Amino acid sequence: MHASSVTSRSETSIAIHRPLRVFAWLSFLAEVIIIGTGGAVRLTGSGLGCSEWPLCTPESLIPLPEQGIHGLIEFGNRTMTGVVGLVALAVVLLTVHAVGGRRLVLRALWFAVGGVVLAVAVYAIAEVLGVAYSAALMSAALLLSVIAGAVDSLRRTEQRRDLALLAWIVLAGVMAQAVVGGFAVLTDLNAFIVGFHYASSLLLVCVTAAYLVRLYAAPGPRETAVPRWFAILTHVTGLALAVTILFGVLTTGSGPHSGDADIKRTGFDATWLAHVHSWPGYILAALIVALLVSAWVLRLPTRNWLIVLTATVLVQVLVGVLQARHGLPPVLVGIHMMLASLSAAAYTVVVLKLKRPVATEHAPAVAAHAGHA
Numbered sequence: 001m002h003a004s005s006v007t008s009r010s011e012t013s014i015a016i017h018r019p020l021r022v023f024a025w026l027s028f029l030a031e032v033i034i035i036g037t038g039g040a041v042r043l044t045g046s047g048l049g050c051s052e053w054p055l056c057t058p059e060s061l062i063p064l065p066e067q068g069i070h071g072l073i074e075f076g077n078r079t080m081t082g083v084v085g086l087v088a089l090a091v092v093l094l095t096v097h098a099v100g101g102r103r104l105v106l107r108a109l110w111f112a113v114g115g116v117v118l119a120v121a122v123y124a125i126a127e128v129l130g131v132a133y134s135a136a137l138m139s140a141a142l143l144l145s146v147i148a149g150a151v152d153s154l155r156r157t158e159q160r161r162d163l164a165l166l167a168w169i170v171l172a173g174v175m176a177q178a179v180v181g182g183f184a185v186l187t188d189l190n191a192f193i194v195g196f197h198y199a200s201s202l203l204l205v206c207v208t209a210a211y212l213v214r215l216y217a218a219p220g221p222r223e224t225a226v227p228r229w230f231a232i233l234t235h236v237t238g239l240a241l242a243v244t245i246l247f248g249v250l251t252t253g254s255g256p257h258s259g260d261a262d263i264k265r266t267g268f269d270a271t272w273l274a275h276v277h278s279w280p281g282y283i284l285a286a287l288i289v290a291l292l293v294s295a296w297v298l299r300l301p302t303r304n305w306l307i308v309l310t311a312t313v314l315v316q317v318l319v320g321v322l323q324a325r326h327g328l329p330p331v332l333v334g335i336h337m338m339l340a341s342l343s344a345a346a347y348t349v350v351v352l353k354l355k356r357p358v359a360t361e362h363a364p365a366v367a368a369h370a371g372h373a
Contacts, residue, residue, distance in 0.1 A: 014098050014099055014159050014160055014219075015098060016098060016215060017094075017098070019094055020091070020094040020095065020098060020215070021215065023087060023090045023091050023094060024091055024208070024211055024212055024215055025212065026087050027084075027087045027088055027091050027170060027208045027211070028205070028208040028209060028211075028212060028345075030080075030083060030084045030087050031084060031170075031201065031204045031205045031208050031341075032205055032338065032341055032342065032345075033080065034077070034080045034081065034084050034201060035198070035201050035202065035205070035337060035338060035341050036334065036337075036338050037076060037077040037080045038077055038197070038198065038201065039333070039334040039337045039338070040073055040077070040334065041073055041074050041077045042194070043330035043333055043334050044069075044070065044073055044330070045070065049063065049067055049068075049069075049070030049071040049072070049073055049074030049075070050063060050067070050071055050074045050075055050078065050185065051185075052185070053135065053181070053182035053185045053186055054078075054135045054139075054182065056071065056074075056075055056078075062075060063075045078181075081174070081177070081178055081181065084174050085171070085174045085175070085178070088167075088170045088171040088174045089112075089171055091167050091170065091171075091211070092108065092167045092168060092170075092171050093105055093108060093109075095160075095163050095164055095167040096108050096153055096157075096164060096167075098160070098163075099157050099158075099159045099160045099161070099163065099164050100153070100156060100157055100158075100159075100164075104153055104156060104157065107149075107152060107153065107156070108149050108153055111145055111146075111148060111149030111152065112145070112149065114145060115141065115142050115144075115145025115146065115148075115149070116142070116145075118141045118142075118144075118145060119138045119139070119141040119142045119145070120138070121141075122134075122137050122138050122140075122141040123135065123137065123138040126138075133186070135182065136179060136182055136183065136186075139175065139178055139179045139182065140179060142175055143172065143175040143176055143179065146168075146171055146172045146175050147172055149168075150168035150169075150171075150172060153168065154168065159219075160219060162214050163211065163214055163215060166207055166210055166211040166214065167211060169207050170204060170207050170208055170211070173200065173203070173204045173207065174204065176200070177197065177200055177201060177204070180193065180196060180197045180200060181197055184197055195249040195250065195252070198249060198337070199245070199246075199249055201341070202245065202340065202341050202344050203344075205341045205342075205344060205345050206344050206345055206347075206348040208345075209345040209346075209348045209349055210348050210349075210352060213348075213349055213352045213353075214352070217352075217357070218357040219357075220357050220358060221357070221358040222355040222356060222357055222358060223355060223356060223357075223358050224354065224355055225300070225301050225353070225354060225355055225356040226298075226300050226301070226302065226354050227298070230291070230294060230295075230298075230300065230354075231354050233287065233290070233291060233294075234291060234302075234350065234351060234354060235351075236287065237284065237287040237288060237291060237347070238347060238351065240280050240283050240284040240287055241284055241343065241344065241347055243280040244277065244280040244281045244284050245340055245344070247276050247277035247280065248277050248336075248340060250277075251276075251277045252333070252337075277320075278320065278324075281316075281317055281320065282317070284313060285313055285314060285317055288306065288309055288310050288313055289310060291306055291350075292306040292307065292309075292310050301353050301356060302350050302353045302354065305346060305349045305350045305353055306350055308346045308349075309343065309346040309347055309350055312339060312342050312343045312346055313343050315339060316336065316339040316340065316343055319332055319335050319336050319339060320336055323336060
């Protein structure tokens with residue numbers, strides 16, 4: 001993601017208060033943690049610990065004693081989804097207040113209330129008509145209200161639209177993820193839906209990381225801070241990272257950790273896919289090392305974050321080799337999943353560091369404000 005892709009029409013300095021910074025970090029951490037709790041559901045065979053959605057059983061919202069530890073693990077992950085959503089909502093409201101004041105916050109709250117009313121109405125009508133997946137339709141109504149609220153808010157935002165846009169994307173993404181997770185349960189853990197669910201969660205980690213970068217960055221126009229060939233090589237590295245993660249998802253979808261003992265896998269040869277997954281992984285590691293060496297020789301602004309990315313990917317490679325040699329122990333597979341999200345987040349920061357604020361006579365004052373924020 002380029003920093004220029006989310007710049008505002010009129011970027012000026014705004015007051016960034018401590019609560020917004022705290023909740024922005026909490027949002028990033030929550031998105032990483034929920035990948036871990038989702039992995040725990042899958043790796044402990046608890047994917048159908050709650051057989052229904054959004055209820056846990058046809059009669060109960062929470063797991064019953066006879067569902068045992070699997071029900072608790074699955075319900076714990078669902079509870080974490082609620083936490084992630086509330087934190088994302090807090091970031092949206094705090095961001096909207098920072099960029100537009102109380103007026104925009106009230107408009108956003110009106111859309112929230114309208115969305116809840118619409119969702120309840122949709123659910124009630126679906127139940128009366130006997131329409132299948134009434135809960136999914138209710139969630140879809142809530143998602144539409146979030147999107148409508150985002151469009152309305154962004155149209156009225158003149159300052160730091162980059163922050164507002166990223167905050168709304170995370171909230172809408174969390175809402176969409178709840179729907180996808182529900183369909184994963186309703187389709188008996190279809191491997192492709194589960195894989196999409198994980199990949200989407202990883203993208204939300206990247207967006208929350210991008211929000212943090214832009215939160216602390218000086219506002220205004222940006223210019224390229226690295227040679228053109230370095231920028232191109234960085235984006236090629238991103239492609240290698242995406243391919244590595246894609247084949248990792250397919251490999252896991254074909255392996256033994258389905259989330260439930262009776263669930264069918266994708267049908268691909270997991271052993272063959274594991275080898276294919278490793279090839280772009282090794283290419284990725286080589287490309288990142290090349291970027292790191294080049295950045296330090298040329299003293300580019302990406303060099304510190306390339307150290308983080310290099311360390312994360314090298315540990316990721318090591319864990320991948322160990323898990324393959326020891327029969328895919330659940331703990332190592334879970335660590336591998338978490339590291340993939342952190343690698344993607346670190347890469348996102350590297351890409352955003354390819355550009356810097358355009359130097360102007362007001363740059364020192366703006367930079368000082370951003371540093372204080």
